[in-house]
Amino acid sequence: MSGKSSAWLAILLALICFICNANSRSIQQPASGSQCGYQSCHPTKPNMLNVHLVAHTHDDVGWLKTVDQYYYGSETRIQKAGVQYIIDSVVEALLRDPEKRFIYVESAFFFKWWKEQTPKVQDAVKMLVEQGRLEFIGGAWSMNDEATTHYQSVIDQFAWGLRLLNDTFGECGRPRVGWQIDPFGHSREMASMFAQMGFDGMFFGRLDYQDKDERLMTKNAEMIWHGSANLGEQSDLFSGALYNNYQAPDGFCFDVLCSDTPIIDGKHSPDNNVKEKVDAFLDFAETQSKYYRTNNVIITMGGDFTYQAAQIYYKNLDKLIRYANERQANGSNINLLYSTPSCYLKSLHDAGITWPTKSDDFFPYASDPHAYWTGYFTSRPTLKRFERDGNHFLQVCKQLSALAPKKANEFDPHLNFMRETLGIMQHHDAITGTEKEKVALDYAKRLSVSFKACEATTRNVLNQLSVPASQQQSGKYVLEFKNCPLLNITSCPVSESNDRFSLTLYNPLGHVVSEYIRIPVSGSEYKIIDNKGVELATQVVPVPGTVNNIKHRASTAKYELVFRATNIPALGYRSYYIEKSESSRKTLKPQATPKATSSVTFIGNENIKLGFDTNGFLSEVTADGLTRLVTQDFLFYEGAVGNNAEFLNRSSGAYIFRPNENKIDFSSDHVEIEVYKGDLVEEVHQKFNDWISQVVRVYKKDSFAEFEWLVGPIPIDDNIGKEVITRFSSDIESDGVFYTDSNGREMIKRKLNHRDTWDVKINEEVAGNYYPITTKIDLEDDTARMAILTDRAQGGSSLKDGSLELMVHRRLLRDDAFGVGEALNETEYGEGLIARGKHHLFFGLSKDREGVSLKSLERLVQLEKLLPTWKFFSNVENYTAEEWRTSFTNTFSGVSLVLPKPVHLLTLEPWHENQLLVRFEHFLENGEDAMYSKPVQFNVKNVLSSFNVESMRETTLDGNAWLDETQRLQFAPDSEAAAFNTYGTFPQEADSVQLLRADKPLLEVKYSDEALPAGQLGAESNRIKREINPSLYNMYDARKSKLSDEDIDMSLYADSDSKDYIVELSPMEIRTFIVYLSEA
């Protein structure tokens, strides 16, 4: 793209994205005289039951309609929902009456609305925010999913949403409470992140129906959640399960979208229903209060896209409050008030009581005995992978924007657009795959445009860094630095059609890396020269026939050119010159061994060896001196089909995984294989059937194996939906125990048919044991250990000892009746969708391994696979190798000192003017490695020496509040005795607990009538003993070093000026800083 067209793109993006005129204000103090925060809460009455009415709207950032269709309110036939009208109408209602309150959650919508307002309206809204009448809650770009999202992306989308709130409203715009009312289950890492962002608490809607029943019956629905097994009290978060999901009580949805009767108070009206309505509402509130601990209850008055005509809801709420509270004169002890979740939380805090604790998570989520929401862990596998690519390139774009010697005006709009797009992708109906097909395509299109925007920036910066100033011409780039977005199907026009091209590998990690690189090429002879003029060893491997046969894959690549790129600088790049040649001594030709073998076929190296039996299946693995039986196969479940009229007839769908009778089919009993061995990589190409194939490879220097699978189009001509898994089986005696990651960070222990906090009854043996795998699943016994890394979120489990399975793709023919209204039947070019991806298999000693532990090796590879080098291609037809080498700067590093091994430079991005936002993360857990699971220290000034660092200051995890000024509300845990006695019995009056509505609101399917008699699901406490920490906690205690004396590197302290820049990290700790740069 020329400079001209990138300027055009900048203008376009300036129109679409918000706040491009980066406000140079940083973290703000409250405006003087502002009344926001807890002081703006309406007073409660100490001797009464206080009913906190929370007027709210749940605005999905895309689901049945696209983001823009929701915002503008188009496509009303699909859903009557227009977010612009909601905010217009709520603001008007709030301005009319200072008593009223409203909360708003999704920054993606709010700021779209905000930039369309006149300064007068903006001033009025600022006033509402400063008086606490309009309160932001959650505040991220979207209400992110918690199962399929990666922590890096969650942190990013909070940082951006909270920053715009801070830039616009200052301290009063800062949310205090997390509001995860709709995501389908809740991760422990999310709780930890909220805590580290300084949130006081979080409320959520969806948890397993049995867990909810149990928690309500034992008054444990509000709790202190220990968000981390490593970080201690700084990760504790007060969390509350809402009583009625996020709906209004039945009969009290007064919204224009609802059909409930309004409150009719005409004195002589024959329809006067004041008594009846108030009776019913107070009854609801009283019932709810029996399940909670204080004399406060929260009642959500709203739902999906409610308040498009706010006065209708508010008028009826006014009447409800007035008539209910009038009864206080006659002895009623119930007090209704306009409130917000944070005001409710403050009341809970001020009650001064103790709370139960929790240390596991809320997965999987089941809404009834046959509806386990574990299908969405895998739904839309290609969108899930595309999102991960998006995160990868966003980090590259951030870093290069920060490293640019000269900033261009369009950098900020480009970067903001990609930040916002990735924020949208985290939404609980985006990355989850639970949106309509058309909406999924809209997400993919947005993401693709954002790649182009950031590509314009990276091209500019890389040209600045590699082309000498004398050769740079304004408005024209010397080198192309193109992305090849179709590398996932081994296709790249630049490398296929040019006889000479350069490859620039940009390394976004704070470590020097070496990596095996694969490039699609049309010929079989190539010469690769590095920046020093050294010719590298190469190998070519044929593109598998099954990849060549992908329809609509317009590629001439017959081979993949493989080489090992070594010592790629941290936060920098190294470039290579690649030339097609008649013959090169260094290119190794493929050697296919005979297809039919009568003995075991081996591939591998001295670290790991894989054996394949005569049927072509993996049969054994040798590593760390252990040889064990390990098999791998593809199988599929048949998706259950039903009319969804009752629980038993539930279909498998976009949300729900429900295999038909838990039956599983093998994809084949014989695998065709081809074997290719060279000096760099050894590969087995497997073909299982017409729609499943795989390449298993081991690179020369790796100690793990790569499984690149290709699945689809999943056939449906037998009218059976299929859910395809890969299964690795071993003889490891795992005893029903396995481990899964939480959003890509800490591992959580799982046990078959078990939940940590209640005695679960699982009615769907397979689906009810599925967990979200964002990056890793593993199991072990005393001797051996097996772990698999994924390249995107997938559902997974261990249903048999020693066996791990991951669902890679699913194609279904029925809707599961949770609102999306479509079968998950993805197609492209008129055929079923094809998905391709990678698993990395680790195998070896579970303990006492020589050198580093397998766990720490897995952590390092996990990072290198998440953020590998980014490939930029340029046509260099006009340069000989020598000309190329002497004309350009072919290597660069943005950091001068590499970080200690267990430290990941999680974030480096331009923030406000002359500021960087930087995060450092210790990426090992306690006990994962004898050497690396230790606290470490380093000096930030040395690391960032290529920047003119003036000073730095630590913030909360989101980067928008000073850590030393942040206070959180503290909650005290139950004493051990209280946990078992005080709340273990339940008052007699409660006959039943309503099984709450499982469906999305405003849709036809309703299960709210299902009630279970008290006790059926555990009215007697069968609660499992929890660990209780009796001490109060405060995350902001002055930091004490956890390093032992001999581990402190005194040289870091040598220079007194540098002391302020020393950072210490304990296992799993993330620290966030604003770094001030001196003005250029």
Ligand SMILES: [Zn+2]
């Ligand atoms: Zn939602």
